Amino acid sequence: MKDHNDQRPFSEDNYTHNINRNQERMLDRRGFMKTLVGAAGVFAVASLPWGAVAAKELMGLSDKEYPHQKIVNVKDILVGDSVKFAYPSEHDSALLIRLSETNYVAYQNACTHLRCPVFWEKEEKEMICPCHHGKFDAATGAPTAGPPKRPLPEVKLSVRGGSVYAVGVKRYEA
Numbered sequence: 001m002k003d004h005n006d007q008r009p010f011s012e013d014n015y016t017h018n019i020n021r022n023q024e025r026m027l028d029r030r031g032f033m034k035t036l037v038g039a040a041g042v043f044a045v046a047s048l049p050w051g052a053v054a055a056k057e058l059m060g061l062s063d064k065e066y067p068h069q070k071i072v073n074v075k076d077i078l079v080g081d082s083v084k085f086a087y088p089s090e091h092d093s094a095l096l097i098r099l100s101e102t103n104y105v106a107y108q109n110a111c112t113h114l115r116c117p118v119f120w121e122k123e124e125k126e127m128i129c130p131c132h133h134g135k136f137d138a139a140t141g142a143p144t145a146g147p148p149k150r151p152l153p154e155v156k157l158s159v160r161g162g163s164v165y166a167v168g169v170k171r172y173e174a
Ligand code: FES
Pocket: 111, 112, 113, 114, 115, 116, 129, 130, 131, 132, 133, 134, 146, 147, 148
């Protein structure tokens, strides 16, 4: 009796007859080269300056740079007074205080406890949060009383041409 399993249904149909092995190797080599070029591109991008910038940004090491924004004319703010402004966006409330003839400081004034607006108490020479009696040192932005544990983010300033400008926001450093 004939064993049927020994027989191929069609003698030509061995499922490999249409493969040209040389061509197959060429495709392999081309695919490999493509992979190499792709990998080199990824490494190049990662090692270029913007790769470093992105890494720095992700690690929170660099200060944020924002467009410069005029806050007030020097002649319009007396020593000991404060001016409220928004920086860097219109939703970021901030406070500029003129501590002396030449010393200006500014902070984003959302309290670092629960974000109530902090205001400048001229007589006390302190920044006060009315919500839970938080207080901040105007010279440094550091908390001095109440529940806040972190300093207020400092707005970097530049005084030039008779005006005070906001030029950036310092990152919080623990
Ligand atoms: S929100 Fe400022 S002390 Fe609580």
